[in-house]
Amino acid sequence: MNEAPIGIFDSGVGGLTVMKAVMHRLPGESICYFGDNARGPYGSRDIGEIRGFALEIAAFLEDLGVKLIVIACNSATSAGLLEVQRRCRVPVLGVVEPGARGAVQATHNRRIGVIGTRATISSRAYLRAIHALDAGATVHSRACPSLVDFVEGGEVEGPRVEEEVRRYLAPLLRRGVDTLVLGCTHYPLISKVIGDVAGEGVSLISSDWEV
Ligand code: DGL
Numbered sequence: 753m754n755e756a757p758i759g760i761f762d763s764g765v766g767g768l769t770v771m772k773a774v775m776h777r778l779p780g781e782s783i784c785y786f787g788d789n790a791r792g793p794y795g796s797r798d799i800g801e802i803r804g805f806a807l808e809i810a811a812f813l814e815d816l817g818v819k820l821i822v823i824a825c826n827s828a829t830s831a832g833l834l835e836v837q838r839r840c841r842v843p844v845l846g847v848v849e850p851g852a853r854g855a856v857q858a859t860h861n862r863r864i865g866v867i868g869t870r871a872t873i874s875s876r877a878y879l880r881a882i883h884a885l886d887a888g889a890t891v892h893s894r895a896c897p898s899l900v901d902f903v904e905g906g907e908v909e910g911p912r913v914e915e916e917v918r919r920y921l922a923p924l925l926r927r928g929v930d931t932l933v934l935g936c937t938h939y940p941l942i943s944k945v946i947g948d949v950a951g952e953g954v955s956l957i958s959s960d961w962e963v
Contacts, residue, residue, distance in 0.1 A: 757782040759818030761809045763792030764904070766937030767824030770847065773960040774822065784818055793900050794827040795869025795936070802871055803832035810836045810844065818842060822963060826851075826935045827869045830877035848872075850962035851933045852881035856889060858955040859931040865924035865954075866893040868935030869900065878935055892927050896920040896936075903938040909945055917942070917949045925950065933957045 758778075760771050764787050771785050786809055788794075794802045806828040810821055821844045823829045823836065829846030837844045855864045866878040873895040882891050899920070902913050924932065932954050934940060940958045947956055 753780070754819050755782075756817050756819035757784040759784050759786070759810075759813035759816065759821045760824045761786040761788065761806075761813065761821070761828075762825040762937055763788050763794040763805075763827065765789075766900075766903070766941075769937055769940045769958075769960040770822060770824035770963050773963065784813065784816060786813060793869070793904065794825065794831075795871050795900055796897060797827075797871060799831045799871055799875060802827055803835055806832035806836050807839060810840055814840055814842060820845070823847065824959075824963070825937055826877075826959065827871040830868075830872045830875035833877075845963065847937070847959035847963055848877045848935070849881050851935060851957055851959045852878055852885060854957040854962040855931050855933045856882060856885040858957060859889065861928065861930045862886065862889045863927060863929045863931075864889055864891050865921075865927075865929035865932040866891060866935050867896045867899075867920060867924075867932065867939065868893070870895045870897055872935050878933060890927075892924045892929055894920055894924055899942065900936065900938045903941050908942050913942060913945050914949065917945050921946070921949050925954070929954065931955045931957060934959065
């Protein structure tokens with residue numbers, strides 16, 4: 753077995769949800785985690801700027817000798833996965849394609865909702881990834897910028913979070929989505945509220961386990 757660590761990075765702490773899932777599935781692996789607390793959150797930044805951050809961090813992790821890099825950030829994956837893959841010598845995985853695959857497998861009515869940061873939603877990365885797997889699926893996307901602020905502030909439940917989730921999900925639920933991609937590493941931390949608002953008929957797809 754290659755003893756080198758797996759490198760995982762995110763704009764901050766959100767990617768720890770992915771790291772936890774990787775540690776659970778691959779308990780024998782060592783992991784080097786980089787959280788860019790100095791510059792995160794990324795979600796409302798310019799796509800080109802986020803891509804630059806992703807390239808820098810990936811190069812840093814490669815210099816540390818990691819054998820594989822996981823971009824555990826939807827915004828960074830959407831902005832720069834292909835560019836990072838092109839520049840790196842080691843394999844690089846993102847979180848968008850696994851989430852898209854999970855959604856296509858879970859949906860029955862082929863109406864898929866995607867929530868994420870402004871950067872992720874405006875890049876249309878999930879739309880492309882879902883349509884690459886099922887061109888007939890209907891995708892309804894919504895940027896939910898304030899949810900990251902709640903999680904970063906440690907507010908992961910309660911009436912204020914619930915009201916905001918309700919407001920964001922209402923248009924997606926009206927369109928009958930039966931599957932909802934949590935397209936942001938912070939959202940698994942409020943998945944209880946999201947699940948309660950979405951209701952039992954909606955499957956939640958979370959990047960952490962899909963990766
Ligand atoms: N990690 C980011 C993502 O998954 C969420 C936080 C941020 O805006 O940087 O998109």
